[in-house]
Amino acid sequence: MTDDLLTAPVTGTPLPVDRFRVHRTARTVDVDRVLDVLDGRLAAYLVSEYVSAADCSVLTANFANSTDRIPRYGEGADGVEAYVLGASHIEKTTDQYLDQAAATAPAMRALYTGVHDPVSRLRELLLASGALTGRPAEHDGRRAGDSKAVCWNNIGEYLLLPHDDLAQLSDPLQAGFEIQTVRRVLAINVYPHVPGAGGALRIWNVAPDHATRARLGLTHSGYPYPPELLTAHPALDIPVHTGDLCLINGNLIHAVLGGDDRDRGRLLLTCFSGVSDQGEFLWWT
Incomplete structure (x- = not known):
């Protein structure tokens, strides 16, 4: 492969300018805005104070006290250093x-002892609205995970390099x-503990095409896109705080910006979701 192919800008499909934005509410979830992100009519939706301070404290303590969390030393392809609880489908x-x-x-x-699982609560709200029917993804009668927890322990320019969630x-x-x-x-994404000012989400207005993934060797991973190849695309940053819920269009390239030592221990509860070709809302981790 020539150097020109490896250094050419990322190409793909952007959202219309008026859709490449973040909708924001406080405490209350607007189901219509969630559906806008799900259907590609909006880049992201942030609900501040979605989880109460008391529940955030319980979740953070439950995670810290769990003997089942697994250290991840950043030795893999993504270099992410963290503690993880739960399952991940990636590269399995x-x-x-x-x-x-x-x-x-x-x-x-x-992990959810003493609190109402905030990830499940969001899905319950969507299903109760009648706009969707859904369930965990399954295979041969076995079900995917409902959520996983990640406690970030690395620092630097990026906590997680640019990637998309569809390729995998x-x-x-x-x-x-x-x-x-x-x-x-x-x-x-739900954030029970954000100790510092780092760890903002950055989203670029491009859903990468197959040609870009292929020439960068990212066909089945979507990770990582070199940041210098994204400069031609508009980007927006979304700072997150303790208690926030953030929903993003995972087809768009996105990253987690870095922080310093004050940002170690940032706790995330997360899952992936989407509508299948059969019209069902599915989720997995």
């Missing part, structure tokens, strides 16, 4: 992922898993 076979989801389910239930659904390791019928990913 379907069976490996579903095995991990089943094995970590008791630890995830323990095409991994041949998961051929036949119904998440591969999802065409747009809604990333659901």
Whole structure:
């Protein structure tokens, strides 16, 4: 591959200018705005104070006291240093992922002891509205995880480099898993503990095309896009704080901006979701 192909700007599809924005509310979730992000009519939606200060404290303590959280030392392709609780489908076979989801389910239930799981609460609100019918993604009668928890412990320019959430659904390791019928990913992020001022989300107004992924060797990962190849695309930054809920159009390239030592211990509860070709709202981790 020539250097020109590796250094050419990222190409793809942008949202219309009037849709590339963040909608904001406080405490109350506007279901219509969630659907706007899910359907690609909005880049992101931030709900401040979605989780009460008391529940945030309980969740943070439950995570810190969990003996099931696993250290991640940043030795993999993404270089992310963190503690993780729950399952991740990325770079696993379907069976490996579903095995991990089943094995970590008791630890995830323990994490939510004393609080109403805020990720499930968001999904319950969507389903109760009647706008969607949904369930966890399944394969051969086995169900995906409902959420996972990540406590970031790294610092630097980026806590998580630019990426998209759609490419990973095409991994041949998961051929036949119904998440591969999802065409747009809604990333659901809840922040029980944000200790510093770093860790803002940055979203670029481009959903990368197959040609870009292929020439960068990211066809089945969508990670990482070199930041210098994104300068031609408008970007918006979304600072997040303790208690926030942030929903993003995961087809757009996005990243987590860095921080310093004050940002260590930033706690995230998250899952992926989207509408399948059969019209069902599915979620997984």
